[in-house]
Amino acid sequence: MHLVCPAGSLPALKAAVQQGADAIYVGFRDDTNARHFAGLNLDDKQLDKGMQLIREKGRQLYVAVNTYAQPEGWSRWQRAVDQAADLGVDALIAADPGVLGYASKRHPQLKLHLSVQGSATNAAALGFYQQRYGISRAVLPRVLSLKQVKQVAASSPVPIEVFAFGSLCIMAEGRCHLSSYLTGESPNLCGVCSPAKAVRWSDEPEGLTSRLNNVLIDRYAEGESAGYPTLCKGRFMVNGKRFHALEEPTSLNTLDLIPELAAIGVTAMKIEGRQRSPAYVEQVTRVWRAALDSYLKAPQRYAVQPAWRQVLDGLSEGSQTTLGAYHRAWQ
Amino acid sequence: MNEDANMKLSLGPVLFYWDRNKTHDFYASMAEQPLDVIYLGETVCSKRRDMMLDDWLGLARDIARVSSAQLVLSGLTLVEAASELSSLRRLCDNGELLVEANDMGAVQLMSERKLPFVGGPALNLYNGHALAELVASGMQRWVPPVEASGQLIGHTLRQLDSLEVARPEVEIFAYGHLPLAYSARCFTARAENRPKDDCQFCCQNYPEGIPLLSQENAPLFTINGIQTMSASVSNLLADYPELVNAGADLLRLSPRAEGMEQVIAAFDAVRKGGLPPLAVDGCNGYWHGQAGMLRAEEAGLC
Numbered sequence: 105m106h107l108v109c110p111a112g113s114l115p116a117l118k119a120a121v122q123q124g125a126d127a128i129y130v131g132f133r134d135d136t137n138a139r140h141f142a143g144l145n146l147d148d149k150q151l152d153k154g155m156q157l158i159r160e161k162g163r164q165l166y167v168a169v170n171t172y173a174q175p176e177g178w179s180r181w182q183r184a185v186d187q188a189a190d191l192g193v194d195a196l197i198a199a200d201p202g203v204l205g206y207a208s209k210r211h212p213q214l215k216l217h218l219s220v221q222g223s224a225t226n227a228a229a230l231g232f233y234q235q236r237y238g239i240s241r242a243v244l245p246r247v248l249s250l251k252q253v254k255q256v257a258a259s260s261p262v263p264i265e266v267f268a269f270g271s272l273c274i275m276a277e278g279r280c281h282l283s284s285y286l287t288g289e290s291p292n293l294c295g296v297c298s299p300a301k302a303v304r305w306s307d308e309p310e311g312l313t314s315r316l317n318n319v320l321i322d323r324y325a326e327g328e329s330a331g332y333p334t335l336c337k338g339r340f341m342v343n344g345k346r347f348h349a350l351e352e353p354t355s356l357n358t359l360d361l362i363p364e365l366a367a368i369g370v371t372a373m374k375i376e377g378r379q380r381s382p383a384y385v386e387q388v389t390r391v392w393r394a395a396l397d398s399y400l401k402a403p404q405r406y407a408v409q410p411a412w413r414q415v416l417d418g419l420s421e422g423s424q425t426t427l428g429a430y431h432r433a434w435q
Numbered sequence: 436m437n438e439d440a441n442m443k444l445s446l447g448p449v450l451f452y453w454d455r456n457k458t459h460d461f462y463a464s465m466a467e468q469p470l471d472v473i474y475l476g477e478t479v480c481s482k483r484r485d486m487m488l489d490d491w492l493g494l495a496r497d498i499a500r501v502s503s504a505q506l507v508l509s510g511l512t513l514v515e516a517a518s519e520l521s522s523l524r525r526l527c528d529n530g531e532l533l534v535e536a537n538d539m540g541a542v543q544l545m546s547e548r549k550l551p552f553v554g555g556p557a558l559n560l561y562n563g564h565a566l567a568e569l570v571a572s573g574m575q576r577w578v579p580p581v582e583a584s585g586q587l588i589g590h591t592l593r594q595l596d597s598l599e600v601a602r603p604e605v606e607i608f609a610y611g612h613l614p615l616a617y618s619a620r621c622f623t624a625r626a627e628n629r630p631k632d633d634c635q636f637c638c639q640n641y642p643e644g645i646p647l648l649s650q651e652n653a654p655l656f657t658i659n660g661i662q663t664m665s666a667s668v669s670n671l672l673a674d675y676p677e678l679v680n681a682g683a684d685l686l687r688l689s690p691r692a693e694g695m696e697q698v699i700a701a702f703d704a705v706r707k708g709g710l711p712p713l714a715v716d717g718c719n720g721y722w723h724g725q726a727g728m729l730r731a732e733e734a735g736l737c
Contacts, residue, residue: 173565175590201564202563225513225515226514226515227540228520229514231540232540232542232572247515248619274619275616276618279512279616279617284721284726284727286655286728288720288724293582320649323650340656341648341652342645342648342658343645350620
């Protein structure tokens, strides 16, 4: 199984290469990718340098152009696809049927991966993208149970990539407008969720309070650790009770599932986090490289080492991890 | 100035889980309303089985006896299990009714059968190029994503024109709780501390979902099984002239447990030339390119 790691900067890309990522995925510095955060992503010069390093080390570079284009911005998405092709990337990760159509017609040699934002959760949907655009891989949304991943992989016309580790979207990717409902900006259209510019922290008599566009997302008692107010991970009132009504602050961690995912025939495992620091990329890549190598060397004797878990827990939201939807009980 | 005799009214699929009797009573009343299109079927959760495919088809035949509305069968939105894909295949093979595709899987199945279909609001189509791809696959009517603004819809259609592709019919979500997100997790079961696999169909106890409030008691969302909806009811009646200008052919009214007759009557009066109200309750932020939860003031005066 290939290890696909995120890079939101050149130092992160170098760290991923150094720690043994098989492929590194990046985005351009605009709203054509789903991590359109201030100061993040690589400019042309950094991309050239990164590409050079990747070629020297025999790794792969993927570029994500995985938001949905808006009519007025169409030329930006076209340019992003052209730029990726000119750069000679190993794959373009995209979701918009318009973008995929353009890429497959204009650059037939460019390999296409269906982004998780494409929300393809079944073999028929994958068939659409494979037949129309010739995608050579698809990233599955984090909503499937392990049994469902198995069913989809068995009947999929293309190899499958799944999420291994990182922040957990609890909604089907590409099918969540919660952020735009509160802030006007969504992952699909703007490449952001719960955007930083809409966040406000305040010390209030009731406790430290986080708000998103003035809507209270969570409030913390003294000594409680506070997290970024991603709106699906706040505490809300339902039937008179205050709790994490949608999801707790937690990260996905599938180290335990490596043998099962390998048996299913999953092609690649993806680490989330282009918005995270080079240190995060370095540590997560190191742990996952060690885990995958350990499995490859002796599949029967594979066991998750406590040290790996410790490192990953320390990098997780709320310092806790979950198997997410892979584990049916989570649902 | 608002008269547009051609504007059609549609009734979207019921997004909540109602029991069989309530479903039948509801549609008995809807069959008598001035509706041009009625969507039937379960779009949220495959575990809701009070009405199976044959029941929906039977209901469609009953409605057709008293109503001239076009009847459309809506497919599931989040299609994960192999069994759900098989059900979707049967729905696409129903042989009687037009299908609304809410997942690219349904688009593929309809396209393989060379049958026309409606592209539902859960398909991510945000520009003319994407629209052209789906029109080429057989999409004859487009319901834009609920987060799309009037301007985005207008620009998308003009971009499609520039590609010299004939426009599909355009149906805009004009009334109801907005379907915002879909998850593997059932939030209704979570709220009741039940595992999803033993949910006891508890969403049937909430005919309009469960309100989710902030800790300051501001209504934010509505929990409806695996679907999260807006707390506010979206209402674009005051924006009627702009809906016409943006290219809407149909307005979708999404069922609520009570009072749909009055909602339909209000929209019907305006499409027949009545003055739209200056303001209405509920939200319309998305239509104006703002946060969806907002209400653009005095939108009718624009």
